Amino acid sequence: MEYRTLGRTGEKVSTLGMGTWRFGAYHTPEERQSQVAALRRGIELGMNLIDTAETYSSGRSEEIVRDAIKGVREKVFIATKVAPGHLHHDDVIAACRASLQRLGVSYVDLYQIHWPDPQVPIQETMSAMEKLASDGLTRYIGVSNFSVRETEGARAALSRHEVVSNQVEYSLENRQVESELLPYCAREKITLIAYSPLARGRISGSVPGAVLQKYHMTPAQAMLNWVTRHEQVVAIPKAANVSHLEENASSISVRLESAEYDRISGGS
Ligand SMILES: NC(=O)c1ccc[n+]([C@@H]2O[C@H](COP(=O)([O-])OP(=O)(O)OC[C@H]3O[C@@H](n4cnc5c(N)ncnc54)[C@H](OP(=O)(O)O)[C@@H]3O)[C@@H](O)[C@H]2O)c1
Numbered sequence: 086m087e088y089r090t091l092g093r094t095g096e097k098v099s100t101l102g103m104g105t106w107r108f109g110a111y112h113t114p115e116e117r118q119s120q121v122a123a124l125r126r127g128i129e130l131g132m133n134l135i136d137t138a139e140t141y142s143s144g145r146s147e148e149i150v151r152d153a154i155k156g157v158r159e160k161v162f163i164a165t166k167v168a169p170g171h172l173h174h175d176d177v178i179a180a181c182r183a184s185l186q187r188l189g190v191s192y193v194d195l196y197q198i199h200w201p202d203p204q205v206p207i208q209e210t211m212s213a214m215e216k217l218a219s220d221g222l223t224r225y226i227g228v229s230n231f232s233v234r235e236t237e238g239a240r241a242a243l244s245r246h247e248v249v250s251n252q253v254e255y256s257l258e259n260r261q262v263e264s265e266l267l268p269y270c271a272r273e274k275i276t277l278i279a280y281s282p283l284a285r286g287r288i289s290g291s292v293p294g295a296v297l298q299k300y301h302m303t304p305a306q307a308m309l310n311w312v313t314r315h316e317q318v319v320a321i322p323k324a325a326n327v328s329h330l331e332e333n334a335s336s337i338s339v340r341l342e343s344a345e346y347d348r349i350s351g352g353s
Pocket of ligand 1: 333
């Protein structure tokens, strides 16, 4: 596995992490087992970054993560998120404590604001985020779905800590961040965590067949290889079974040539 530095922290997170949206929503015990097994296999393969949120399946995604990290907590970097309805000071603290409980851990590595809420002053939210970090309940502070302007506001509201990451949608099918946010993150050394890097399962047919053949890659692997071509980006594909997980984990064992990245970007 390849690792990248988180923000300016010196902390190493895997270039490919694991998303867990809809984990905890299952119809059979086997489906639940499959979700836990996929995460455990990813940890074995060195994917240390696991992303979840208090809202995913009403907290049950965090419980799946709890089961997957039993006995290996020190090997993983847990990122969870506070919901936009919980951004007042005391609500942030309570939401974090509830997440810790569901995750079965005493701290999370990265605590992220899931979406901005213009109704709540960012200073109020950030004072709670700093308190959590100072009290050792979280290690790093991140945001999600923040524009450049909102990220600047969040950074300015912090006095003792930094915003180390911004989690936003980025895939071959959605490249909106490339115009402004990605260059900003690169300049400011903020990690861009790419969510829905497989376009939520709508695997792109736009990668040239010649590239796939040359590298013996599947289209999903090429999408993950392409989206992590920038040093500033790590991606968190979601895989609910070991076979998808293993396919994703091996997608960056070789890097395409830059002309091939350009060809994929250009769609020719
Ligand atoms: N911050 C935010 O607002 C936000 C929003 C959306 C998502 N996220 C985070 O980002 C993570 C990833 O995004 P996502 O879940 O929306 O979508 P995604 O990772 O782009 O795509 C997941 C879909 O792709 C399928 N898949 C996985 N590996 C595959 C492979 N090798 N070949 C073919 N299909 C494959 C999965 O199927 P199986 O499940 O059957 O394996 C699933 O249907 C989430 O789980 C969540 O942690 C954050």
